[in-house]
Amino acid sequence: MFFTILYYDWQILKAGRLLPIGLGLLGIFVLLACWTGQKRLDFQEQALREVANAEAQLHRESRATVATLQKSGATFTGNSHRNPLEPGGAANATGNRYFTLPVLPSAIIAAGQSDLQANYYKFSLNKKQALYHSEEIENASILYNGQFDLAFVIVLLLPLLAIALRYNLLVQERERGTLSFLQSSLASTFQIALAKSVLRYALLLGSFGLLSALGTWIFGRALPLESWLKMMGIVAIYLGFWFVLASLIDKPQSRSGRNAAILVSAWLGFSILVPAMLNLLVNVWYPVPSRIKWIAEAREAAAEARKNSEQILGQFYEDHPELMPKSQQIDYKNFAAVSFSSNQNIEKAVAPLEKALEGRIAERNAFLERFRWFSPAPMVQLALEDLAGTGHERYQAFQTQMKEAHEIYRAYFAEKIFKLEKMTAEDYDRIPITRFIERVNP
Amino acid sequence: MKGLRQNGLFHILLPIYWILFGIALLHGSLEYRHLNTIQSEAQAKTYQQWLAQDPKSPHSAAHYGLYAYKPRTLLSIIDPGMEDYLGSAVWMEAHNQNEVKLRAVQDAGIFARYGKLNVAYLWQYLLPLIIILLAFNSVSAEYESGTLRMVLSTQLSARQFLLGKIAGQYLSVMLWFFLPALLVGGVVIIQQAKGQEWWAALPGFMSMALFYGLYLGLFSTLGVLLSAYLRHSNAVLLSLLGFWALGGMLLPRVGSAVAKQMHPSPSAIHFTEKVLNDREKGPDGQGSYEKFQEQVKAKALVQYGVDSIEALPVSFAGLALQAGEERDWKVYDQYYGQLFRTFQKQDAFLARLNLFSPMLLLRSISQGFAGTDLNKHLDFTHQAEQKRREIQSLMNEDQMKNGVGKERGYLADAKLWQQVNQFQYQAPNWYQQVKQQAWNLFALGIWFVFLAWGLNSTAKKLNPA
Numbered sequence: 001m002f003f004t005i006l007y008y009d010w011q012i013l014k015a016g017r018l019l020p021i022g023l024g025l026l027g028i029f030v031l032l033a034c035w036t037g038q039k040r041l042d043f044q045e046q047a048l049r050e051v052a053n054a055e056a057q058l059h060r061e062s063r064a065t066v067a068t069l070q071k072s073g074a075t076f077t078g079n080s081h082r083n084p085l086e087p088g089g090a091a092n093a094t095g096n097r098y099f100t101l102p103v104l105p106s107a108i109i110a111a112g113q114s115d116l117q118a119n120y121y122k123f124s125l126n127k128k129q130a131l132y133h134s135e136e137i138e139n140a141s142i143l144y145n146g147q148f149d150l151a152f153v154i155v156l157l158l159p160l161l162a163i164a165l166r167y168n169l170l171v172q173e174r175e176r177g178t179l180s181f182l183q184s185s186l187a188s189t190f191q192i193a194l195a196k197s198v199l200r201y202a203l204l205l206g207s208f209g210l211l212s213a214l215g216t217w218i219f220g221r222a223l224p225l226e227s228w229l230k231m232m233g234i235v236a237i238y239l240g241f242w243f244v245l246a247s248l249i250d251k252p253q254s255r256s257g258r259n260a261a262i263l264v265s266a267w268l269g270f271s272i273l274v275p276a277m278l279n280l281l282v283n284v285w286y287p288v289p290s291r292i293k294w295i296a297e298a299r300e301a302a303a304e305a306r307k308n309s310e311q312i313l314g315q316f317y318e319d320h321p322e323l324m325p326k327s328q329q330i331d332y333k334n335f336a337a338v339s340f341s342s343n344q345n346i347e348k349a350v351a352p353l354e355k356a357l358e359g360r361i362a363e364r365n366a367f368l369e370r371f372r373w374f375s376p377a378p379m380v381q382l383a384l385e386d387l388a389g390t391g392h393e394r395y396q397a398f399q400t401q402m403k404e405a406h407e408i409y410r411a412y413f414a415e416k417i418f419k420l421e422k423m424t425a426e427d428y429d430r431i432p433i434t435r436f437i438e439r440v441n442p
Numbered sequence: 443m444k445g446l447r448q449n450g451l452f453h454i455l456l457p458i459y460w461i462l463f464g465i466a467l468l469h470g471s472l473e474y475r476h477l478n479t480i481q482s483e484a485q486a487k488t489y490q491q492w493l494a495q496d497p498k499s500p501h502s503a504a505h506y507g508l509y510a511y512k513p514r515t516l517l518s519i520i521d522p523g524m525e526d527y528l529g530s531a532v533w534m535e536a537h538n539q540n541e542v543k544l545r546a547v548q549d550a551g552i553f554a555r556y557g558k559l560n561v562a563y564l565w566q567y568l569l570p571l572i573i574i575l576l577a578f579n580s581v582s583a584e585y586e587s588g589t590l591r592m593v594l595s596t597q598l599s600a601r602q603f604l605l606g607k608i609a610g611q612y613l614s615v616m617l618w619f620f621l622p623a624l625l626v627g628g629v630v631i632i633q634q635a636k637g638q639e640w641w642a643a644l645p646g647f648m649s650m651a652l653f654y655g656l657y658l659g660l661f662s663t664l665g666v667l668l669s670a671y672l673r674h675s676n677a678v679l680l681s682l683l684g685f686w687a688l689g690g691m692l693l694p695r696v697g698s699a700v701a702k703q704m705h706p707s708p709s710a711i712h713f714t715e716k717v718l719n720d721r722e723k724g725p726d727g728q729g730s731y732e733k734f735q736e737q738v739k740a741k742a743l744v745q746y747g748v749d750s751i752e753a754l755p756v757s758f759a760g761l762a763l764q765a766g767e768e769r770d771w772k773v774y775d776q777y778y779g780q781l782f783r784t785f786q787k788q789d790a791f792l793a794r795l796n797l798f799s800p801m802l803l804l805r806s807i808s809q810g811f812a813g814t815d816l817n818k819h820l821d822f823t824h825q826a827e828q829k830r831r832e833i834q835s836l837m838n839e840d841q842m843k844n845g846v847g848k849e850r851g852y853l854a855d856a857k858l859w860q861q862v863n864q865f866q867y868q869a870p871n872w873y874q875q876v877k878q879q880a881w882n883l884f885a886l887g888i889w890f891v892f893l894a895w896g897l898n899s900t901a902k903k904l905n906p907a
Contacts, residue, residue, distance in 0.1 A: 036699040039702070050715070051711050077732065078731070136709065137708060139785040139789070140527040140528045145694035145792075260679050268571065272556070273559065277465070278556075279554075279559070280465065282551070293484065295484060296488055296491070299506075307496065361551055369552070372553075378552075
């Protein structure tokens with residue numbers, strides 16, 4: 001009986017307008033999401049290529065300049081801040097290294113944090129706090145509107161299509177007067193509702209699966225099978241939630257309009273209001289310490305460091321006797337050494353604020369993680385972002401590794417700066433290159 | 443109106459709305475106070491730090507620089523707009539035109555993309571949805587139950603009947619949802635205002651009130667007319683919900699993707715490399731900085747009729763620094779000019795799309811009058827850069843005048859630092875805000891013309907058959 005209902009319902013659906021309109025819209029949404037995803041990834045990959053080229057070109061040119069100067073014994077006559085023979089000039093201008101986050105093959109699924117956080121950092125001798133200023137250039141209006149990605153289709157649009165297909169299955173039979181006819185057959189009301197729901201669920205899920213595979217392939221960003229299967233697993237559960245919810249609302253004695261109103265309200269609540277409310281509550285309970293405060297604190301420390309620069313530099317050598325120059329004479333006029341040791345002091349002054357900020361962000365995220373169960377929408381969104389490699393966890397790992405890599409980079413030059421050594425062509429080959437290591441398995 | 447108040451949905455939606463409104467307003471008000479306190483304290487502190495500098499060369503002071511902080515507007519309590527996506531502080535230092543940094547959204551955590559509930563969001567998205575849910579069967583139910591024949595058999599004309607339905611919907615939403623909320627919002631804003639701030643914000647607040655009022659009228663009219671036109675409650679509801687979802691959720695994202703393809707903005711690496719390159723090589727083929735310095739020197743010697751730097755009546759260091767600054771300004775004007783023009787083209791495209799969505803129209807108008815949109819941000823960026831250039835010129839002129847013979851050895855003191863006034867952002871006045879919103883206001887007008895036509899033609903076709 002179940003399959004008979006299924007068959008006849010399929011015939012009715014085929015003849016009606018709802019199915020072609022619904023699936024047509026789904027097709028447009030998925031293809032649009034794949035197109036915007038392709039453009040987004042092209043942009044990010046192009047930027048990463050430019051980073052790699054800039055890094056390689058700078059290294060090539062600086063190395064060649066130093067080799068020429070070494071050979072001729074001439075001194076550098078250009079801008080002193082960009083002197084490639086000086087480790088300070090190399091660290092800040094002529095030997096810059098970048099730390100980059102690769103784009104994963106599954107990144108087309110969700111933009112996630114990729115347009116909000118930096119995907120590459122340029123290293124110099126600057127304070128590590130300066131790195132937090134790295135970000136991609138983007139029009140705030142576009143950032144504010146958000147990305148039309150597959151995650152948006154899945155989290156916000158698929159439920160609307162599910163509601164449109166399922167909201168009045170039983171009510172409609174009653175309103176048309178065909179429910180009693182169906183009930184007079186051997187099937188129970190439950191079986192009727194189940195067969196109709198399963199058909200629509202399978203059609204929606206199958207169409208999404210097919211369209212997403214096809215769309216990503218057409219736009220040259222075919223998903224790896226494993227990622228596609230994981231995405232479909234998430235979609236299957238999420239769609240299941242909306243079909244079950246719609247089934248609970250759709251009682252024969254109800255009214256179509258009432259069902260639609262309740263389901264759309266539930267969609268608005270789960271998808272938009274609950275997450276926005278959680279965001280608001282976390283802001284009240286765990287307000288983020290403003291980075292603006294860092295500015296004043298860092299400037300205070302900078303002014304203090306300037307007054308005591310000689311003392312700070314002397315103290316630095318006391319703490320690091322291994323960095324004493326061969327002459328055993330401290331050069332208090334060495335700009336790079338003074339600047340580096342002063343920056344260390346500024347970093348120490350700002351460190352408590354930085355720690356407080358990081359701690360608070362962790363508390364906020366823990367709160368949101370704990371309460372995300374209030375709504376399926378953010379749960380699915382976050383799962384998709386993790387799958388795409390654009391989630392918070394991967395970006396946090398990226399920033400942690402970036403800070404470690406920055407330390408390695410600075411330590412390499414610090415040794416030469418404090419020992420008052422010059423850069424050689426070979427030294428340029430030894431400037432540390434650190435690459436991001438995937439620790440999270442999306 | 444009476445019928446609406448008997449609607450069960452009305453009694454469910456009303457308390458939900460007021461709870462959400464209360465929380466959103468309270469949060470908006472707390473956030474405004476918190477952020478403005480931080481901003482004004484930081485502004486005062488960094489200015490004090492500037493004044494407290496020890497004697498040093500003017501150029502060192504220029505490198506130490508100052509910060510400009512973007513103040514939150516009073517009306518951001520109602521509509522924080524894009525503020526979380528825009529930076530809030532910019533370092534005004536020698537040589538570099540820095541970008542406005544510190545976007546709050548970067549620290550917002552895993553739910554960053556969902557935004558924070560705010561009053562404007564409730565008025566722009568939730569109130570139209572409430573109107574849709576209350577109005578979708580306002581006329582179609584009369585068709586379905588057969589009572590329309592009875593109503594129209596009286597002396598009441600179809601137009602009067604429709605206008606009555608629209609007025610009923612509109613007044614219910616205005617009296618129970620919007621106007622009391624506006625009053626409470628106004629009281630909170632007055633309470634948060636310092637001194638004359640409230641008077642300065644009043645035209646913006648009144649404009650927001652007016653356009654939100656018109657906007658709710660637009661949705662009430664649309665709901666009733668579609669209910670009369672389509673005649674089947676289910677079809678009306680699905681159409682209105684589709685319009686709401688497409689206009690509010692889908693269109694801005696699709697529009698953004700298209701705008702970005704039509705007017706692509708550069709990546710940060712591309713932009714900074716270009717700026718660095720042009721600064722190194724010179725904007726007009728002037729050559730490297732070193733060559734440029736030689737040109738400046740040669741020009742100065744001719745101008746002052748002397749044969750050595752030492753014989754110049756001004757400090758060459760100051761002269762060269764100012765010439766270098768002016769050379770860099772050309773580069774910044776070119777690249778930042780291009781970038782901001784690209785943003786404005788993207789925004790102009792998005793504004794054209796607003797025509798298809800009253801929600802997006804009102805969103806832009808509301809942010810414009812609240813001073814939380816991109817226009818204000820670009821204006822702030824421009825004013826901060828002008829201030830930076832003013833500071834650089836002042837420092838370099840002092841070096842030129844007082845550094846003769848001492849060059850980089852010349853030390854300026856607090857007298858010079860005091861000549862730099864604290865940066866105060868001058869927000870656009872109400873007239874400028876209206877001018878910036880001209881297209882959106884025109885598009886809103888088009889919607890009303892369309893609805894007037896819709897009312898007329900629907901009234902003509904309204905018959906109970």
